[in-house]
Each structure stands twice: as structure tokens, then as C-alpha cells.
Amino acid sequence: MTRAGEGRHGFTLIELLVSLTIFSIIAVAVYSAFAGGVGAWRRAQEFSSTYQTARLVLDDMAHELKNAVTLSGTDFIGEKQGLSFLTVRQRPHAQGRPVDPKITRVTYEVRRDRASATYSLARVEASPVAGSGEDETELVVSPISRLEFLYTYKDDNRQIVAWKDAWRVSDALPLGVKITLVVGETRFTKLVFIPHGLQEKATKPQGQ
Structure with missing residues (x-):
């Protein structure tokens, strides 16, 4: 006759510790894989x-540049890290009737946040008449690593000149604007050709 409990083997302390250790290793591995997957998904998003x-901001900039106009004086001011110009905006219809297009001044420039030491692409919309209304400022892309504008036109021989880093020609628009926007390590480039831009002019733009 056997005693009760004979033939039954329980976990020893060492076996229990080994089991817990293995379980912990597996749990940590599973959690690490899950956390890594979530992190990768968030970065991708x-x-x-x-x-x-x-892409949307560059498309909007291209649309506004193609609708750029000049009224009087230097209405298009182009610098390497910013530009300001007048553009025609088609407003929505009112009660089924067409509304006259609106001319507005648009400025794109780099803004620095001192607190975070980061840079943003800002869009400023204002009235074409200085001091006639409040400016509307929006940070359209933030943060950015780099922003650059280059300009071109056709010379007297109707040849397209090399890209210049400035444009200040009275009563004239550049023929083309090259926009480079770098976000993180990703570079975006947009070439915008203005159909009614400068074809030829005796006065050469700055930057040449």
C-alpha cells in the first residue's frame, strides 16, 4: 500500500525560478517586438x-506663383529663404453668382522658434495695400531643416539663364521659381514656371 502523495512531484524552488526567468525573457521579447512595431508604425504615420x-504646401505655392501678378513697383520680391508676391485668388461663388477674383499679397518665409530652436515654413497673407488690414500668419510646415528659393528668366538671346538666389526687378515676374524644402532628411523640390514671367529684359535681376 502506497502512501498518499507518493509518485507526485512538485516544483522545486530552483525549477520555479528557472520557469519564471524563461517566462520573463519571453515576455520582454514579446513586449520589445510589440513596442518596436508600434514605434515603427508611428514613425511611418x-x-x-x-x-x-x-506636397500639398508645394502644390499650393505653385498655384499661387502661376497666378502671380504685378501692379506697380517691385511687387515680386524674391530672396534665397523667402519670397513675397501678389497673386490672384478665385473666390467661391455667392448665391450662384460669380465673385470677382481677389488680389492678395502672399509671403513665404522661415520662422525660428526660440524655445525649441526649430524652424518652420510660415505663410503670411496680407492686403496688397500696406497697412490696410491685418496679416494672417500660418505655420504651414513645422519643423523644417531647410528652405531655398531660386529664380530664372530668359536673357536677350532668349536663353534661360542659370538659377539666381535673388529677384528684384521692377514690374516683372521671374520666368521660373525652384523651391527646395527639406523636412528631416527628406528633400522636396518643385519647379514652377510662370507663363507670363520675364522673357527678356535689359535690366538684369539681382543675384547675377
């Missing part, structure tokens, strides 16, 4: 969002 935003 952030990159996708930034990519889409940058």
Missing part, C-alpha cells in the same frame, strides 16, 4: 503625414 503636408 508621421512621415506619411509630413510628406503629404509638404
Whole structure:
């Protein structure tokens, strides 16, 4: 006759510790894989969002540049890290009737946040008449690593000149604007040709 409990083997302390250790290792590995996957997914989402935003902003800039106009004086001011110009905006219809287009001054420039030491692409919309209304400022892409504008036109021989880093020609628009926007390590480039831009002019733009 056997005693109760004979033939039954319980976990020893060492076996229990080994089991817990193995379980902990597996749990940590699973958690690390899960956390890594979530982190990669978030980074992918952030990159996708930034990519889409940058593309949309460049498309908007191209549309506004193609509708750029000159009224009097130096209405188009182009610098390497910013530009300001007048553009025609088609407003929505009111009660089924067409509304006259609106001329507005648009400025794109780099803004620095002192607190975070980061840079942003800012869009400023204002009335074409200085001091006649409040400016509307929006940070359209943030943060950015670099912003650059280059300008070109046709010379007297109707040859397109090399890109210049400034444009200040009275009563004239550049023929083309090259926009380079760098967000993180991703570079976005947009070439915008203005159909009614400068074809030839005796007075050469700055930057040449």
C-alpha cells in the first residue's frame, strides 16, 4: 500500500525560478517586438503625414506663383529663404453668382522658434495695400531643416539663364521659381514656371 502523495512531484524552488526567468525573457521579447512595431508604425504615420503636408504646401505655392501678378513697383520680391508676391485668388461663388477674383499679397518665409530652436515654413497673407488690414500668419510646415528659393528668366538671346538666389526687378515676374524644402532628411523640390514671367529684359535681376 502506497502512501498518499507518493509518485507526485512538485516544483522545486530552483525549477520555479528557472520557469519564471524563461517566462520573463519571453515576455520582454514579446513586449520589445510589440513596442518596436508600434514605434515603427508611428514613425511611418508621421512621415506619411509630413510628406503629404509638404506636397500639398508645394502644390499650393505653385498655384499661387502661376497666378502671380504685378501692379506697380517691385511687387515680386524674391530672396534665397523667402519670397513675397501678389497673386490672384478665385473666390467661391455667392448665391450662384460669380465673385470677382481677389488680389492678395502672399509671403513665404522661415520662422525660428526660440524655445525649441526649430524652424518652420510660415505663410503670411496680407492686403496688397500696406497697412490696410491685418496679416494672417500660418505655420504651414513645422519643423523644417531647410528652405531655398531660386529664380530664372530668359536673357536677350532668349536663353534661360542659370538659377539666381535673388529677384528684384521692377514690374516683372521671374520666368521660373525652384523651391527646395527639406523636412528631416527628406528633400522636396518643385519647379514652377510662370507663363507670363520675364522673357527678356535689359535690366538684369539681382543675384547675377
